[in-house]
Amino acid sequence: MDLPKTAGIVAVFTAVLASGCRHLSVAEKGGTRMALTKDDVLSVRDGRFYLDGEPFAEISFNKFDLLWRLYDQLDAGDVLDDANPMVQAQDTALRELHEMGLRTIRIFALPWGPRGPESYADPEKRKLLYQALDRTLELCDRHDIRIVWSLAAGTFTDTKLVPGKGWVHGEEQKRELMSNPDSRGRQLLYRYIDETVARYKDRKAVLMWEVGNETTLSADIGSNDRIYNGERMPTLKDVAGFFDDVAKRIKAADPLRLVNSGGSHMRESQWNLYTRRSWDKDTFEEQFKCFDLLYTDNAVDVIDVHSYMNNKPGYVISDGAGGEAFLDNQGWMTIAQRIGKPLMIGELGLNARARTDKKIWDATPDYFESYSDTAAAKPWLEKSLNGVIDAGVQLSYWWCYQSDRPMDQNNPQRFDLTRERNPELLECFVDANRRLQQKLGAAVPPENGK
Structure with missing residues (x-):
């Protein structure tokens, strides 16, 4: 994105909107606003997650497009009242998740791609952004749902999506954003964090802040000069520094809440890519070195x-002796325990595959083509959920619940689940949460969320 450079517009960037909107906090008593405490937000004690003062564990869902749909309505000139069909759709999804006994979701809290930074950089669009975020939290409050708030920090570059040309990369690219704290994109990101986190830090609906989605996948890919599809990419060390800088900035505005990275998993060759530009598979210890670089001594x-993982028991790495090994949930838990920080799976999922995908179907003839084929999909879904429970992962978010993107509606391999289309599969999540919470001694929500 080509950011405006005039002094006047930059000054507008830094202005705090005086919207006059009163941001209601759930933490109010007798008409007096109560300051949030550690018990009101997600916290960590001795490696365990706590929420509302009790041990907390959950397998919930990404409702990734919740904010996207609301922002698009405002951008089209529509009103976000309860008569708006898209508002009704989001409200229904949140109500259904609450009725399943779920208490948290993960969302992308900026519009997709280059529209994200633009929605903050442009003062008029920023008004729409905050209106949409206000409405997002109002709907979550209505159904006692809290959100992992992905801040999309990795998108603050000069990249544009140009019709007829595709992705066009400008002066500042991912490498500049992640390695240079003085870059224009980084400074705009910091203003966005300062204003946004300060605006919403008193809302109980905010579970924790996330740096950005799948930033690690940008590290060390492309040519020997780390240029991929025309874009300069960061090193793994650059990503680690970016995580630390952004997390510290978030905590300066909100010292109370946890910050998660936003993933993703490490590429199976990540350490070899970082150290010697090779796609040779990492060993387990090399994968550990990646996590150690990213998370030890990091904010x-x-x-x-x-x-x-789809049809495999894990991600394929090297066994160190010329063969293959699998890195799975238990392996990630081992890594997290060695580092001394809790693990979450921000996206957990299975990709349905068309029969034309011979690689999967030849290897696993009992795989599934669509979530609409409950009999075929259910064993694979249960296997995936059982893997989370067996490893004792405290917090996971399935990809995903009720995608309202038009591109997903008629896709035979659509990845979203809903109560209307997939009631039997959703019962698997209710059962899995019961078993996970019993295993970990976590608080069990009342039946049917009541």
């Missing part, structure tokens, strides 16, 4: 991985 509180 990020929660180690976050994204897991799409």
Whole structure:
């Protein structure tokens, strides 16, 4: 994104909006606003998550497009009242998740791609952004849902998506954003964090802050000069520094809440890519070195991985003796325990595959083509959920619940689940949460969320 450079517009960037809107906090008593405490937010004690003062564990969902849908309505000139069908759709999704006994979700809290930074940089669009975020939290408050708030920090570059040309990378690219704290993109990111976190830190609906989605996947890819599809990419060390800088900035505005990275998992060759520009598979210890570089002595509180193992028992790495090994949930838990920070799976999922995907279907003839085929999909879903429970991962978010993107509606391999289309599969989540919470001694929500 080509950011405006005139002094006048930069001055507008730094102005705090005086919207006059009163941001209601759930933490109010007798009309007096009560300051949040550690018991009101997600916290860590002796390696365990606590929420509302009690041990907390959950397998919930990404409702990734919640803010996207509301922002798009405002951008199109529509009103976000309860008569708006898209508002009704988001309200229904949150109500259904609450009725399943779920208490948290993960969302992307900036519009997708280059529209994200633009929605903050442009003063008029910023008004729409905060209106949409206000409405997002109002809907979450209505159904007692709290959110992992992904700040999309990795998108503050000059990149544009140009019709007929595709991605066009400008002066500042991912390498500049992540390695140079003085870059224009980083400074705009910091203003966005300062204003946004300060605006919403008193809302109980905010579970924790996330740096940004899958930033680790940018590290060390492309040519020997780390240029991928025309864009300069960061090193793993650059990403580690970026995590630390951004997490510290978030905590300066909100010292109370945890910060997670936003993942993803490490590429199976990440250490070799970082140290010698090779796609040779890492060993387990080399994978540990990646996590150690990212999370030890870093302000990020929660180690976050994204897991799409599909028909395999884990991600394929080297056994160190010329063969293969699998890195799975238990392996990630071992790494997290060695580092001394809790693990979450920010995205947990299975990709349905068309029969034309011979690689998967030849290896696993009993795989599933669509979530609409409950009999075929259910064993794989249960296996994935059982893997989380067996490893004792405290917090996971399935990808995903009720995508309202038009591109997903008629896709035979659509990845989202809803109560209307997939009631039997959703019962698997209710059962899995019961078993996970019993295993970990976590608080069990009342039946049906009541």
